Amino acid sequence: MTSKPTGAAALCFLLISLAVIIAVAVIQIHKKRYVSPGLKHGVVLDAGSSRTTLYVYQWPAEKENNTGVVDQTLRCDVQGPGISSLGIDTNVDYQMWHSMADCINKSKDVIPPTLHNTTPIYLGATAGMRLLRSQNETAADVILLTVQRYLQSLPFDYKGASVITGQEEGIYAWITANYLMGNFLEKNLWNAWVRPHGAETSGALDLGGASTQIAFTPEWEDRGDSTLSVMLYGYEYHVYTHSFSCYGRDEAERRLLATLVQKTSSSAFTENPCFPQNYVTTLSAKSIFGSQCTAIYRTEDYNPNSRITFVGTGDPGLCRETVFSLFDFTSCHGKQQCSFDGVYLPEVIGKFVAFSGFYYTAEALGLSGSFSLDTFNSSTWSFCAQEWQTLKAKHSTMKEGYLRSYCFSANYIYNLLVHGYKFNSLTWPLISFQREVSKSSIAWSLGYMLNQTNMIPAEAGHFKLPMSSSVFAGLLFTFSSLAILSLLFLIISFVHACEFCGRSGILAL
Ligand SMILES: *[C@@H]1O[C@H](CO)[C@@H](O)[C@H](O)[C@H]1NC(C)=O
Numbered sequence: 374m375t376s377k378p379t380g381a382a383a384l385c386f387l388l389i390s391l392a393v394i395i396a397v398a399v400i401q402i403h404k405k406r407y408v409s410p411g412l413k414h415g416v417v418l419d420a421g422s423s424r425t426t427l428y429v430y431q432w433p434a435e436k437e438n439n440t441g442v443v444d445q446t447l448r449c450d451v452q453g454p455g456i457s458s459l460g461i462d463t464n465v466d467y468q469m470w471h472s473m474a475d476c477i478n479k480s481k482d483v484i485p486p487t488l489h490n491t492t493p494i495y496l497g498a499t500a501g502m503r504l505l506r507s508q509n510e511t512a513a514d515v516i517l518l519t520v521q522r523y524l525q526s527l528p529f530d531y532k533g534a535s536v537i538t539g540q541e542e543g544i545y546a547w548i549t550a551n552y553l554m555g556n557f558l559e560k561n562l563w564n565a566w567v568r569p570h571g572a573e574t575s576g577a578l579d580l581g582g583a584s585t586q587i588a589f590t591p592e593w594e595d596r597g598d599s600t601l602s603v604m605l606y607g608y609e610y611h612v613y614t615h616s617f618s619c620y621g622r623d624e625a626e627r628r629l630l631a632t633l634v635q636k637t638s639s640s641a642f643t644e645n646p647c648f649p650q651n652y653v654t655t656l657s658a659k660s661i662f663g664s665q666c667t668a669i670y671r672t673e674d675y676n677p678n679s680r681i682t683f684v685g686t687g688d689p690g691l692c693r694e695t696v697f698s699l700f701d702f703t704s705c706h707g708k709q710q711c712s713f714d715g716v717y718l719p720e721v722i723g724k725f726v727a728f729s730g731f732y733y734t735a736e737a738l739g740l741s742g743s744f745s746l747d748t749f750n751s752s753t754w755s756f757c758a759q760e761w762q763t764l765k766a767k768h769s770t771m772k773e774g775y776l777r778s779y780c781f782s783a784n785y786i787y788n789l790l791v792h793g794y795k796f797n798s799l800t801w802p803l804i805s806f807q808r809e810v811s812k813s814s815i816a817w818s819l820g821y822m823l824n825q826t827n828m829i830p831a832e833a834g835h836f837k838l839p840m841s842s843s844v845f846a847g848l849l850f851t852f853s854s855l856a857i858l859s860l861l862f863l864i865i866s867f868v869h870a871c872e873f874c875g876r877s878g879i880l881a882l
């Protein structure tokens with residue numbers, strides 16, 4: 374009968390297919406066990422002007438050069454001032470070191486002890502230390518040395534403590550934001566990593582305590598050293614970036630207070646239109662004029678210990694006007710593509726993400742994500758119009774020092790983005806105010822670590838495509854289908870054969 378040889382062939386196929394399926398599965402299991410080297414970790418300390426933040430990152434070791442595989446496993450805010458204020462008050466120093474030790478202990482808890490000595494630890498200091506260094510290089514060196522000794526005493530693999538430049542700060546934050554958003558690589562239909570179709574990157578807006586950074590890829594190829602070329606995964610990006618020193622939130626507010634004092638030096642108290650109505654506070658002259666950013670406002674008879682009383686008037690219109698005067702727009706007069714202080718800025722284009730101080734201010738106004746310029750303006754207006762007691766009752770958990778200043782920050786952000794960077798009602802909604810992407814903070818620290826560990830290869834060929842698992846999946850699918858087909862064929866031949874069973878009494882198979 375014809376079903377005899379075909380039936381045998383089908384049985385043969387079935388056995389081969391089953392053998393292949395078992396072999397593939399066994400190889401896969403063994404591969405998992407022997408090839409997977411587990412997780413790797415890295416620690417970065419972001420030493421900002423107002424505080425230090427510790428981040429712990431982790432990633433699967435075998436996927437080191439892929440995209441979007443680094444997760445933030447810990448973020449710990451060190452209490453107390455930034456490292457640039459160390460050595461002024463021993464009590465304050467003590468608190469900072471104590472809190473630093475707490476954060477380090479937490480990082481030891483999230484990293485397995487056997488991996489501590491192979492886990493890199495980095496510290497990068499930003500604008501607070503840049504300012505101190507330009508003012509007093511010795512003091513800055515002493516602080517860095519102290520911090521270095523401390524980090525070297527830890528069980529981690531110490532890789533360095535340094536002051537990063539404003540340009541580095543800007544570009545690393547841009548890399549972090551775009552890395553986390555998957556703008557450099559994405560998985561295609563075949564499970565391979567490719568550059569996203571029509572790839573567009575997002576600009577990055579960072580507002581720190583002492584400086585503010587903008588970074589984005591302008592429409593036109595650009596001039597000068599304000600544009601950096603970076604090679605990432607085989608593709609070249611031209612990124613404009615600038616860091617405005619003394620334009621961070623804290624230093625800008627210090628400059629505002631200094632100009633207000635200058636204007637009213639004869640009276641017993643100074644009115645501040647950006648502080649809420651009925652808010653009164655007394656500050657030392659040093660806390661205002663002690664900074665490098667306000668040194669030019671010091672008078673001949675400057676006494677750091679004298680005290681100045683401020684009375685809030687909560688006047689949004691006057692606040693905005695006064696904050697406007699913190700920017701020098703005259704030196705841009707007659708120049709094309711100029712932000713302020715004579716600094717060249719190409720036309721802002723595309724999407725932007727605004728984080729750190731930008732995000733916290735929007736959040737205080739009850740806003741996040743994307744919204745219109747009108748919404749931001751009207752929210753600022755109603756926030757500023759609130760009297761101090763009402764404001765305090767509404768935000769009972771917020772520290773006084775922060776709460777009194779959001780009206781200033783909101784008006785500052787308005788002036789910076791609208792008059793400085795020239796965002797308008799059409800381009801403003803393309804800004805997203807957000808703090809993190811899938812639970813990882815948008816901060817320069819991640820981009821810095823990715824760069825230090827060479828985790829973003831310049832050339833596309835350097836990173837491994839995770840094709841192996843899809844090849845295995847394909848093999849499994851093919852042979853499973855073959856097995857099922859053979860089985861079906863066998864059943865059909867068997868049923869066919871049985872039509873003769875009754876007549877001849879012989880089993881066909
Ligand atoms: C901002 O909002 C206030 C109050 O709604 C309004 O008076 C003012 O004209 C607005 N400013 C701009 C520039 O839209």
Ligand SMILES: *[C@@H]1O[C@H](CO)[C@@H](O)[C@H](O)[C@H]1NC(C)=O
Pocket residue numbers: 434435436437438827828830831835837
């Ligand atoms: C990632 O890339 C770097 C530099 O290109 C290389 O040294 C490293 O071995 C790569 N890691 C993996 C897991 O491929």
